[in-house]
Amino acid sequence: MRLISLLRLAAQAESLRWRRMGRGYAIQAALGAGAAAFALMLLVMLHVAALIWLAEGRNGVSAALIIAFVDLVILAVLGWLAARHAEDPVAVEAERVRNDALRQVGDQTARVAMLAPLLRSQSAKKGLVGAALTAAVVGLLTRR
Template sequence: MRLFRLAQAAWQAESLYLRRTSRGYAVQAGYGAGAAVFGLLLLLMLHIAAFAALVPGFGPVWAALIVALGDLVLAGILGLLARNPPRDPVAEEALRIRQAATSQLSDGAMRAAMLAPLLKSQTAKKGLFGAAITAAVVGLMSRR
């Protein structure tokens, strides 16, 4: 019964971890999409207004270069905001619970595998011998 509870805890922790991390990625993607839309629409209007305001004082070439420098600064700020993923402590705890549960689950399964030949055997000698061989095989497999 303990193995089933551990498997259920591992499954629930994995599910929670995936939900929370996917939520974080969705928020991050939303920031990136918002930055892209904001960048396109705002920069279009700013280009027109800035270019029109700068042409009389600087000429068309310098006005275009000044507007492009402003674009570079805005793109850098928005890129930095979209680059950093959010830290979710609930998702991190769910990952730790899943790892602990799967570790205990594999330990319990190994113990059950070692005891299974002993319970199936007709005689104690055969059962102990089978348990020893199973323990050796499981031990070798777990080292890989």
């Protein structure tokens, strides 16, 4: 009885911990969205200031076109940087290690599954057939 109450207490504590972490992440996301909105307004005001500054000696349309061209160049550079797909060598190595570990688990499972019917069977012939079928099924499942 005490074990069940301890497990229930642990589950309730874990649930509370996840709810509080979620609440904290939600608050952080809301504050980040507010900061992004003010950053966007700052960018707009900087564009307006640049437009006014450039328009003093030129036509307003040419000043707006200069700002648009600068924005286009910045957009192209940032877009090019975002489109590059550089693989993280640590992530590639982690994926290789994971695949190797899963393959080894599959191999070990297949060996155990193949030997278990042999050990349980009264007849060696029936045990070999059961082992072969079990190994084939486990092999098919681990290759997925």
